[in-house]
Amino acid sequence: MSAVVKLEDCRERIRKELDNVVNFWLKHSHDAVHGGFFTCIGRDGKVYDELKYVWLQGRQVWMYCRLYRTMERFHKPEILDAAKAGGAFLRKFARVSTSSGQWKCAFCLTRDGKAVKVQRTIFSECFYIMAMDELSRVTGxxxxxxxxEQMLEQLIYWVRVDSSGLGRSQLPGNAPTNSMAVPMMLLCLVQQITEGRKPEVVQKYRELGQWCVQQILQHVQRDGSAILENVSLDGAELPGCQGRVQNPGHALEAGWFLIQYSAEWGDEQLQTTAISKFVDLPYQCGWDKEHGGLFYFLDVDGFCPTQLEWSMKLWWPHCEALVAFLMAYSRTKKPELLQSFSKVYEYTFSHFPDAKCGEWFGYLTQEGKVALDFKGGPFKGFFHIPRCLYMCERILDDLLANKD
Structure with missing residues (x-):
């Protein structure tokens, strides 16, 4: 079977899966009483916990808006109305004032919007920013x-100037760390805030984007043979388990962020690095050669990782791998990248989708059996799967429109 025919089959499957996933969340996740979305949803769609996780609320608003704005078949009133209701819930309840007078986003809320927990991280704020920016694009x-933009400025200050606003105490034995998730998310926000905006907005965040790229590149370690999740602030390897941990899914996600950035700025060298070090390398080291699928965590020196779930196969690293390999192939047309995409595609679509109840399982054992059968929880919502399917469909559209 030719690659073109196979890609047409992939696009058809991906398109159907995206429709099914959107319909599942439209049907089961909306809170018509208090606004916002339920995210703790069982296999059959029943809500098993009413807590609302702010980063998942923001992700769902963003995803609905992106689908509504850029895909004609999702340009429907019910999707826009749901996005608006989710945005209104976030604006009313997500932000809490800190002792320093700064705004911080809660990590989770009660069903009616009372703050339950605040984390000392920036990720709730990141997805609040994504939601507000994308919602502004569809509502004007x-x-x-x-x-x-104001919230992004606050994040920049916390990350680059003074992290005390996050409530972190700098203890003498806790060395400052460059965790790859932070510059990755800031780069994602730069791309979100500047997309289609006026040149002065693009230029305003140019230096931040460059800084994020350099921070991400510091994670290429061991003479280019490994991507490590945590390094020191000056890009040196850290001691112990924290320094040895690898997260293949994160590396792959960073890879396609970097490919996007390199395309935007015409940086061929960065594209080469992104594909070779952040796409192919974590796939080669992270793929389970016995059972298939990507490991969740690995130890670069071969020790057993201390994360108890290290050997499980989770939904989101496979989603990131699909986007990364298809995007890399679309930029280079190298057949080996398409072969890797096909391998990940075959594993993903034969293990994660739930043909009986819809949506995807998120947590599999190392052998590929369903370990947890819920469709949503504190960490799995309406984001990685629909974003992957959405992006892959659009990339395939472009590839197949220029199949020669």
Whole structure:
């Protein structure tokens, strides 16, 4: 079977899966009483916990808006109405004032919006920003765009100037760390805030984007043979388990972020590095050669990782791998990248989708059996799967429109 025919089959399957996943969340996740979305959803769609996780609320608003704005078949009133309701819930309840007078986003809320927990991280804020910026694009509400930019400025200050606003105590034995998740998310926000905006907005965040790229590249370690999740602030390897941990899914996600950035700025060298070090390398070291699928965590020196779930196969690393390999192939047309995409595609679509109840399982054993059968929880919501399917469908559209 030719690659072109296979890609057409992939696009058809991906398109159907995206429709099914969207329908599942439209049917089961909306809170018509208090607004926002339920994210703790069982296999059959029943809500098993009413807590609302702010980063998942933001992700769902962003995803609905992106689908509504860029895909004609999702340009439906019910999707826009749901995005608006989710955005209103976030604006009303997600932000809490800290003792320093700064705004911080809660990590989770009660069903009616009371703050339950605040984390000392930036990730709730990151997805609040993404939600507000994308919602401003479909509603024309400039106040939401301003909120997004103001919150981003707060994050930049916390990350690059003073992290005390996050409530972290700098203990003498806790060395400052460059965790790859932070510059990755900031780069994602730069791309979100600047997409399609005026040149002065793009230029405003140019230096931040460059800084994020350099911070991500520091994670290429061991003479280019490994991507490590945590390094020191000056890019040196850290001692112990923290320094040896590898997260193949994160590396792959960083890979396609970097490919996007390199395409935007015409940086061929960065594209080469992104594909070879952040796409192919974590796939080669992270793929389970016995059972298939990507490991969740690995230890670069071959020790057993201390994360108890290290050997499990999770939904989101496979989603990131699909996007990364298909995007890399679309930029280079190298057949080995398409072969890797096909291998990940075959594993993913034969293990994660739930043909009986819809949506995807998220947590498999190392052998590929379903370990946890819920469709949503504190960490799995309406984001990685639909974003992957959405992006892959669009890339395949472009590839097949230029199949020669």
């Amino acid at each position: 509400d400039s106040d939401m765009q301003l909120e997004a």
